[in-house]
Amino acid sequence: MLNPEKIKLMNQLAMYEQGEGKKYLPISRYYRRDYIGAALIRNLFLVAVGYVLTLAGVGAYFSEYLMNNIHKMNLTALGVYLLLGFLALFSVYTVLTYIIYSVKYFKAKKSVRHYYDLLTQMEKMYGREERRSSRN
Numbered sequence: 001m002l003n004p005e006k007i008k009l010m011n012q013l014a015m016y017e018q019g020e021g022k023k024y025l026p027i028s029r030y031y032r033r034d035y036i037g038a039a040l041i042r043n044l045f046l047v048a049v050g051y052v053l054t055l056a057g058v059g060a061y062f063s064e065y066l067m068n069n070i071h072k073m074n075l076t077a078l079g080v081y082l083l084l085g086f087l088a089l090f091s092v093y094t095v096l097t098y099i100i101y102s103v104k105y106f107k108a109k110k111s112v113r114h115y116y117d118l119l120t121q122m123e124k125m126y127g128r129e130e131r132r133s134s135r136n
Contacts, residue, residue, distance in 0.1 A: 027108035039101040
């Protein structure tokens, strides 16, 4: 016999898995520290690549000036300024990445907690049905 409660619950679970679950279930498989750590490592790589590409573009734009005045420039000071610029940019992006991925992680955990509650309800329904069938 069909149980309308069980069908409704199965439908909710399937809708979650096809909707929000696609985004949140993979996140919930990580520990918070691992998820945010992986995001910070990606952040380091992407900031470094972006910074180098930006410097290359600016260098190409001012290449004539650089070629004419490279002998007058203090290259040590220029290197220090470029390094400090990278560290400042990296610091800002690291803080932003940490905040964004922490919020994403907690949203995912909250959403998945509701999903697991529904699964627990489903498991209890199956347990009650088994007990009824074993009595008969």
